[in-house]
Amino acid sequence: MAKSADIILGIQAATMLAGLTVAEAPKVMALISKLRSGDVEITEEELDAQVAKCHALDDQIQGA
Amino acid sequence: MNLQRPIIVLFAVASLFAAGCSAQQNTPIAQCYYAAAGLEIVQTAILPVVQMPQMEGTKAKDVLKQISARGTDAAVQCSAAAKRADGDKVSYYVGLMQGAVTVGGQIASDVLARQEAAKATDTVVTGKTVPR
Numbered sequence: 538m539a540k541s542a543d544i545i546l547g548i549q550a551a552t553m554l555a556g557l558t559v560a561e562a563p564k565v566m567a568l569i570s571k572l573r574s575g576d577v578e579i580t581e582e583e584l585d586a587q588v589a590k591c592h593a594l595d596d597q598i599q600g601a
Numbered sequence: 602m603n604l605q606r607p608i609i610v611l612f613a614v615a616s617l618f619a620a621g622c623s624a625q626q627n628t629p630i631a632q633c634y635y636a637a638a639g640l641e642i643v644q645t646a647i648l649p650v651v652q653m654p655q656m657e658g659t660k661a662k663d664v665l666k667q668i669s670a671r672g673t674d675a676a677v678q679c680s681a682a683a684k685r686a687d688g689d690k691v692s693y694y695v696g697l698m699q700g701a702v703t704v705g706g707q708i709a710s711d712v713l714a715r716q717e718a719a720k721a722t723d724t725v726v727t728g729k730t731v732p733r
Contacts, residue, residue: 579634581684587637588676594644595673599666601651 629683629691636698637676643702643709644669650709653716661712665705672701 647665656662679694 579628579631581630584630584634584637584680584683587634587641588680590641591637591644591673591676594641594648595669598644598648598651598669601648601662601666 629686629688632691632695633676633679633683636679636695636702639702640672640676640698643706644672647705647709650712653712655716656712661708665708668701668705668708672698672705675701 647669650656651662651665675694675697679691679698682690682694
């Protein structure tokens with residue numbers, strides 16, 4: 538099982554590279570901040586919002 | 602140097618790390634959330650691939666669409682299971698999402714790598730990049 542520090546390093550490495558071309562960096566940075574702050578309590582609303590994002594992307598993919 | 606392939610692979614790895622982190626927290630809602638976040642990242646990578654003109658009518662496009670659909674369905678089911686605090690079902694659906702993240706990311710990555718290789722060949726033969 539990866540330790541929290543390993544997780545943060547892995548995500549940071551991905552973010553540094555992705556920041557060059559992918560607009561996902563802010564989202565991943567927010568995740569890092571959350572992990573660092575220890576505020577890992579996820580609410581049902583946050584989960585719903587995340588699932589809704591997946592749904593919206595899937596709609597675009599199915600329509601492509 | 603084309604960075605798309607390593608970016609997708611690294612994002613897939615990051616997604617799995619995120620899911621692993623949620624497993625450490627052992628909270629069904631958090632497990633679901635991080636797995637869905639990984640799925641969203643890979644869907645972001647899949648979208649431009651399925652939108653490529655040369656992908657029309659290909660098997661890879663159909664497979665990527667199927668993977669996205671199954672992953673999204675797993676996210677919805679996972680969310681419902683997490684709200685019921687049904688840990689076994691959550692683990693099952695998180696596994697499905699991780700599968701979608703790994704396989705979807707790999708296929709999208711391979712398609713992009715093949716496209717780059719084809720573009721490089723065209724450049725060598727004709728001296729300029731040929732639109733496909």
